Amino acid sequence: MDPDRQDQFPDKNRGKRVAMAVCWILGNGSLLSWNSMLTIEDYYASIFPKFHPTRVLTLVYMPFAVIVMAVFAYREATVNTRRRNLTGYLMFFISSFLIIVLDLVTSGRGGIWPFLGVCFISAAFGVADAHVQGGMVGDLSLMCPEFLQSFMAGLAASGALTSALRLVTKAAFENSKGGLRKGALLFFAVTAFFELLCVLLYASVFPKLPIVKYFRLKAASEGSKTVCADLAAAGMKGTPPQNEDIKFQDRLSTKDLFLQNVDFAADIFLIYVLTLSIFPGFLSEDTGSHSLGSWYALVLIAMYNVWDLVGRYIPLLEGLRMTSRRWLLVAVLSRFVLVPAFYFTANYGDQGWMIALTSFLGLSNGYLTVCVFTAAPQGYKGPEQNAMGNLLVMFLLSGIFAGVTLDWLWLIGKGW
Template sequence: MTIAEVNRAPTRLEGRFRAMVVCWILGLGSLVSWHSMLTIGDYFYNLFPLDLATTGKGGIGTFIGICVLVAAFGVADAHVQGGMVGDLSFMSPEFIQSFLAGLGASGALTSALRLITKAAFEKSDNGERKGAMLFLAISTFLEFLCILLYAIVFPKLPIVKHYRSKAASEGSTTVSADLAAAGIQTQTEDDAKLLERLSNKQLFLQNVDYMLCIYLIYVLTLSICPGFFYENTGSHKLGPSWYPIVLIAMYNVWDFISRYIPLVKCLKLESRKGLMLAILSRFLFIPAFYFTAKYGDQGWMITLVSILGLTNGYLTVCVLTVAPKGYKGPEQNALGNLLVLCLLGGIFTGVALDWLWLIGNEKF
């Protein structure tokens, strides 16, 4: 089958719902490893290090090994998110929304699993370690499931073939291998169209506000979550073992729910100025968290954490579904990669700034 035949195929929109479901599952699986590291923070705080070989006995070698593994998670996450968002950016915005909703679901699912495994092993011998190991085993299974799903099921969906062939006909070279794997002939040098393409620099400059938006969303979020939750978060009755996990769970649940709000057209924020204003206003969370930790109780803190998650998920979907519009396939692909680069840059900056909460803390 050739690209032209796929473009004319009457079944090119077949499987839209299946594709959305697959995108959702891929989103869930692609961030499971990251959320796994976040949700066992209580285990690291109490029994660090988590080490299968030495049964938690520790040592500098073990510490370095865990740091290397965590770094590997970061590298893998960057490749997966960059590749998937770039791939879906030249497809339907519905696919990006489903993928991003899956990312949010991964946080909610891992929080639920962590609460279940922690409760199940709480009173058993070395229970915290056993619960963490079972939790990580379940997360690993989900990762392997998504690898098979993306390699076998996703590229064979008719609608995916249609969008990829369309991008290739517009000059994209990044989907050639995917098309070949799906049994579709790519264009030869003789019949390929020489289309004018924008450079990455031009794309960045034309969308610098979107780049800044996605960067600032995650600078703010990661400067608070999860590090702040494991420090002095005010008066509470849940205890130091359960309280941070509950806070992370509430953040993840509302982050997941909010990613569906933009599906209601009248509730979706598409104005570039409106997005920037909403994102900048989130920096009011910094004094809000500070004073809530100092003067508020656990009810106020849980409410504030829920709003943080709600705004994070909602604004992320709004930016990543609006930005790629108005470009051809190759530019949409590149723009998706650039947006994820800024997103991950925001995560890095936010995590680096997270330690500032320790200033003035009695434990510092």
């Protein structure tokens, strides 16, 4: 690396803990808006009872996320990552604010037109997700694995935090007039503020951390063009010289990367096919009536989110991180026994068994997600790591789309 540039990043390990904390917050912001919409589904179910909002909003969200993510995965090598991520976080902020505006304008009434407005905002969340999740995972894949793990943990933490806040707001407003609506508005006020915080952190703090500048300069020297705007924002003048030993034709194409890592792509796709075929639609609508009453679905969603978060921290323990490609695939496929397990528990089991199953669903989802995302980019250069991160996110979103589509199968024989 050019000696004249060493003074710009004197210690590649300086700022690591701060960077991990920022990654956690940015991961939280990547799904906070969408998780907030999912968590207030009891409010939407009360004002849009005929439209199956738990399932429809997810089904609206996913095509936009998958299509936009596919475009980014195809063109990731030339995308300005800084502009991409800032656009995504700004879209999350604006859309979260619009949810509040829509509810105030319609005075919380139901009907087809307010529901279409909510669907439009759900689609905007999907577009923002494709910007942020793919952009951040691709960017962090060319840095140290701890950053990626922190970002993934932040994704899960958004679900845990929204579930905790939802339980608090339900308890606070349950007996007041319009309690569900007050809780929903408070939710999105907090969400909009948090998304604005993510914009400021990514724009002004993250790119200036010494360790982040080090990894981005290293990636640029390996031929990565996606980091140039962030380097400029951090005060790194000019483009770092490329390593002459790295020839353009030696870099793997996206197709070659996929062929070499088809098992990782299958892993992440199947993890989310299973998870989203059960969560949140089945848990919200098809688990019957129990002693917890209206709290039951909220408790199930909260347990999933908490254990998903726990699962994403387990790989930090070196001896518990699964790195074998064969055993990862075996573990992913074995989760499909949860489908009959949930079916029989919903029909014949009590709420304790359902809570235990839901907890295991979240734990295995979080653990396997981090194991796959941290193992896949290893051994590649910066541009290939960025491409690998974008590929995995595309298959993650595709798995979610397939899962929420299959979730409708639980309605067979139950009518609409």
